Amino acid sequence: MSDITRFTSNRSSLSFSFEYTIRYYLQRLHLRAQLAFISLQAMPRYPLRFNQVPPLFCEPYILRGFRSIHQPWSYYFKSLFHKHNETMNVWSHLIGILYMIHLFFYYNTRLNFFENAHSWPFAVSLCTAIIMFICSAFAHLFHSKSENVHMTCFLIDYIGVSLHGFGSGFLHIYYSAPQWFYEKIEYQYVFVLLILGVLACFLNCFAQYYYHRPYPPIKRICQFFPCGVLWLYSIAPLCIRLYTSNIFSNPALICHLAQIILFLVGATFFGFDVPQRFCPGLLDFVGQGHHLFHVCVYLVSVCQMHGVYWDYEEFQSIIDQRSKPELIFCAGSMFSLIAWDFVIVCFFRRRIHKTYHLD
Structure with missing residues (x-):
């Protein structure tokens, strides 16, 4: 008692x-x-309003927090530690760079990237994610220097978009696709993924070159459509897997579902300029749609990497029985996409420079 x-x-x-x-x-x-x-x-903030900078630098419903143009490079680097309407965009992806580098070393201790050939697609996808975050952080930090730098920065940003879509699909087909789907479409899938990556970069660069502010709706269609097709194709293995499985019985499947939902939510915020559309000027520094899209992209990458790693752990015996992927195929496909994207960016940068007479 x-x-x-x-x-x-x-x-x-x-x-x-x-x-x-x-x-x-x-x-x-x-x-x-x-x-x-x-x-x-x-925090010290940049007080310029939308009517104090050239129209090229303005975004719909964003009224304050613009940086001066034609300043020394150090001015834009120091703005990393001040409050302006791009601070969240830069820091969300700087954190993404650091976390993806951490994951690279973290998963290397478990997968042994340098000796385990079956881990090479994972390493390639981590590299494409790191490059995507670098391109985006660089573009949002330095684009305000001049019209020429602005256009060039976002052309470079599209390289990151193209690479991330390719790296995501490469990851999904090798580790998360059902075995029958992998056997049926492996090399054709990667080839089509490469073509879609090049197309996404080309059409985004074309839209940046061809359309002027205030941008017509067709510009976003021209940019979002190829990116949407690339994204849908990259998640096709996940959709097949989710459709044929009990989602909530497996943490990897929950991660896959979460990354799809997060991407759709982020794209909606970005594509429709919400929530700043309903309260112009109130969310200039924190909370605008582009900020939320960046946060969602970061969370998508986190869910993606952890979910795919858990898939590899679950299906390792099946994956290890496959023919080992060749390094030239894994790294070569990534570098070939980078090369094509670089040619596209150089071409449109030259066209922009000639057309707009930018210094």
């Missing part, structure tokens, strides 16, 4: 302690968030 009393007493004290601890940590979290918000509001 005394043991039961003691147990009841201990359980009630443990419950109280647990509730107190949770309440304490929630209070601390709230305080830190409040301090971070206050610090963000107090």
Whole structure:
């Protein structure tokens, strides 16, 4: 009887302690968030409004926080630590770079990239994700220097978009596709993926060159359509897998479903200029659609890498029985896409320079 009393007493004290601890940590979290918000509001900010910069640098429903043009390169680098309407875009992808590099070394200890040929598609996809984040962070940090730099930066950004779509599909077909689908379409799938990657880069660069501000809706269609086709093709192995499986019984499948939903949510924010469409000027520094899209892309990459790794763990015996992928095929396909994208960017950069007489 005394043991039961003691147990009841201990359980009630443990419950109280647990509730107190949770309440304490929630209070601390709230305080830190409040301090971070206050610090963000107090950060030095760039005060230029949309009517004080050339139209090329303006975005719909964004009214404040623009940086001056034709400043030294150091001005734009230092803006990394100040508040402007691109700060979130830059930092979300700088964090992505660091996390993908961390994952590269983390998964190397488990997959042994340098000796395990079956891990090479994983290494290639991590490299394409890192390049995508680098291109995006670079573009959003430095594009305000001049009209010429602005156009060039976002042409480079499209290289990252093209590579990320290719790397995602390469990852999905090798590790997450059902075996019958992999055997039926492996090399053809990668070849089509390569073509779609080149097409996405080309059409995005063409839209950047051909259309002028204020951009007509056809510009976004020209950019989003090839990217959407590339994305749909890259997730085709995941869709087949999700359709034929019990999703909530497997953490890898939950990650795959999450990355699809997150990408659709982010693309909706970006494509329809929400939520800033409903409150122009209120979300200039934090919370505009482009910011939310960047955060979603980062979370998509995180879900993708962890989900695919869990697939590899589950199907390792099947994957190891396949013919080993050749390094020239894995790395060569990535470098060939980079080469084609680089040629496209150089071509359109020259056309832009001649057409707009940019310095």
